[in-house]
Amino acid sequence: MNKITFPLLTLVLLLVSCSSQANLSDLKQLPDAPQHEDYQVEPLVGIERGMTAPDFALNDSDGNEVHLSSFRDQQKPVLFYAMATWCPYCAQDFKALSNVYQNYEQDVSFVVMSLDLSEDAPTLAKYKERYPKLQSIPFAPGKSSILADYQITKTTTKY
Numbered sequence: 485m486n487k488i489t490f491p492l493l494t495l496v497l498l499l500v501s502c503s504s505q506a507n508l509s510d511l512k513q514l515p516d517a518p519q520h521e522d523y524q525v526e527p528l529v530g531i532e533r534g535m536t537a538p539d540f541a542l543n544d545s546d547g548n549e550v551h552l553s554s555f556r557d558q559q560k561p562v563l564f565y566a567m568a569t570w571c572p573y574c575a576q577d578f579k580a581l582s583n584v585y586q587n588y589e590q591d592v593s594f595v596v597m598s599l600d601l602s603e604d605a606p607t608l609a610k611y612k613e614r615y616p617k618l619q620s621i622p623f624a625p626g627k628s629s630i631l632a633d634y635q636i637t638k639t640t641t642k643y
Contacts, residue, residue, distance in 0.1 A: 531633075539551065539553045543605065545612060555593050558593060560591055560593060562593045562594070563594045564597070567640065568599055569600070577640060578614075582618055583617075585617055585618060585621075594618075597624045599636050599638075605625055
């Protein structure tokens with residue numbers, strides 16, 4: 485019984501001592517919490533559904549700088565397509581897209597980037613010539629930072 489009484493008595497004395505030293509009038513008043521509209525919540529950036537896509541800048545095969553964020557004001561979706569000129573599935577996709585693109589050009593924007601980092605702007609410009617109905621779509625050489633941000637490891641990856 486003595487083994488239990490002594491620790492219990494010590495705990496009670498410690499609590500009484502701490503509570504008697506705390507004087508509520510000495511506590512600093514917390515400032516009023518800011519109103520909800522004072523907070524600017526930044527959107528989550530990432531590649532998961534509901535997140536804002538990571539922004540990027542590319543120089544397309546026509547020499548134009550393309551920023552993903554520049555499409556934001558258009559109020560229409562952007563399809564970001566990672567491809568390679570040697571990919572037969574990409575060629576099938578572009579052939580099919582050529583048949584319908586004029587019907588949807590006003591409704592959706594496209595940005596095409598090569599995931600093969602050895603493909604330069606002249607290579608992509610020559611490849612793009614195979615698809616005359618897709619000339620308004622920017623085709624750009626890839627960047628390793630974008631491939632990493634979007635976790636792109638294979639062709640025909642679309643976001």
